[in-house]
Amino acid sequence: MTSSAAPWAARLAFVAGAAAVVVLLLFAGVRSVVLVAVGVAGTAVALAGVWWALARRGPARVLAAVLAVVAPAAVLVLYALAGLLWVVLVSLALWALAVASGRLALAEEAGPRRPGERRVAPPERPFLIMNPRSGGGKVGRCGLPEKAAALGARVAVLDPDHPADVAGLARRAVEEGADLLGVAGGDGTQALVAGVAAERGVPFVVIPAGTRNHFALDLGLDRDDPSASLEALTDGVEFRVDLGLIGDRVFVNNASFGAYAAVVQSPAYRDDKVRTTLELLPGLLTHEAGPDLVVRAGDLALHRPQAVLVSNNPYRTEDPAGLGRRERLDSGVLGVLSVTVDSAAQAAGLLRGHNAPGLVSATAGEVSIDAREPTVPVGVDGEPLTLRTPVHCHIAPGALRVRVPRHRPGVPAGRPAMDWRGVRRLARLTTGRPAAVRGSHAARL
Incomplete structure (x- = not known):
């Protein structure tokens, strides 16, 4: 059923988008074409500067960084000298409003329900594992152990000073009668216990006490208030989601190969992430260092990509970095994102999303990653590993029973991709139709 707010948000999107164009044409006239061209040129130069800064060292890196900053600043100065800076800013603001309103309309239409979601009785013997170091100490700050015990x-x-066998701890708990497993910690710890929950057929609760909590984000949980997830113990709903596997190890988010995996594998990365990344990237991006990967996903074969991300369900198509949200966690396929960037032009082309020449996006039930080297670095849900080649990934459809609070703030499908045709359909939903026709249409939704 479509929310009554969705058509109005869709109409606002079209009004704001049209106003953005009208402002440019009305106050800039023919010069509006020049404004757009200058903006595109400035963006291309800035992106080239970013690429050279990442792929070079020494003075060349400094000059490239200066170029990346100066190019957009020069564009703004030119707009100001022409007396049209305010026109550009107003037009951009209107366009941002149009996109935001369109996405709001689509989100309102989608709603927060999940297929297969059902109410369940509270568990009798829940068992929760909590990592006090995750997220800078969220477990202690939020009083999670006391709230869960209550x-x-x-x-x-x-115990932060004594590494524990988390999976073994979860298995023993189930053997002793636990009928639910949960974790307050990062995605790596979540994945280990989720694997045990799937193996033993018990439901799994996610308490987002880590740093990024991407899995919790895609489940619609409140990452700002980890204790809110404890409501799953008293007023919960349950549904099934897929799990990714790399060999026999579970991942709830993704397994990364190439540039990112090599960076996080560095012993210096934990102490100085930015410096380590800048030191290692030039060699990785120019193929001077890092493994020469060969990726096979179904009929697709990719040779020498610099970065590969294999995800438990695909990320949104307009998210070339794979750092955003997944529309679903139950599609039954892995997502594959491969990035090959050998020039500034290809770096700039990544802005075009899935149509960029250096970016390949695909789905598959199984993915293999091979290399000339006997082992490759891999980041599995952010945890650095070294695995023997070839590495095989596959999906386990509906393997995990996830339990979440019935009332949760996030829409599990995430922010929808912008679809102007969908927005247009919503905008016309009740426009120019007799009441009888509108009622007939509503009955079919």
Whole structure:
């Protein structure tokens, strides 16, 4: 059923988009074409500067960084000298409003329901594992052990000074009668316990106490208030999601190969992420260092990509970095994102999303990654590993029973991709139609 707010948000999107164009034409006239051309040229030069800054060292890196900053600044100065800076800013603001309103309309139409979601009775013997170091100490700051214990859960707080076998701890808990497993920690720890929950057929609760909590984001959970996820113990719903596997190890988000995996594998990365990344990227981006990967996903074969991301369900198509949200967690396929960037032009082309020549986006049930080297660095849900080649990834459809609070703030499908045809359909939903026709249409939704 379509929300009554969706058509109005869709109409606002079209009005704002039209106003953005009208402002340019009305106040800039023919010069509006020049404004757009200058903006595009400035963006291309800035992106080239960013690419050279990442792929070079020494004075060349400094000059490229200066170029990346100066190019957009020069564009703004030219707009100001022409007396049209305010026109450009107003037009951009209107366009941003148009896109935001369109996405809001699509999100309102989609709603927060998941296929297969069902109410369930509270667990009798829940068992939760909590990592006090995750997320800079969120477990302690939010009082999660005490709140969970008050709800009847047995809580195991990990000792930061003594690494624990988290998966073994979860298995023993199930053997002792636990009928639900949960984790307050990062995505790497979540994946280990999720694998045990799937293996033993018990539901799994995610408590977003890590740094990024991408899995929690795609489940629609409140990442700003980890304790809100504890409501799954008293007023929960349950549905099934897929799990990715790399060999026999589970991942809930993704496994990364190439540039990113090599960077996080560096011993210096934990202490100084930015410096380590800048030191290693030039060699990785220019193929002077790092493995020469060969990726096979179904009929697709990719040779020597610099970065590969294999994800548990595909990321949104307009997110070339794979750092955003997944529309679904139950599609039954892996997402594959491969990036090959050998020039500034290809770097700039990545802005075009899935149509960029250096970016390949695909889906497959199984993916293999090979290399000339006997082992390759891999980042599995952010955890650095070294695995023997070839590395095989596959999907386990509907393997995990996830339990979440019935009332949660996030729309599980995430922010929808911008679809102007969908927005146009919503904008016309009740426009120019007799009441009887509108009622007939509503009955069919």
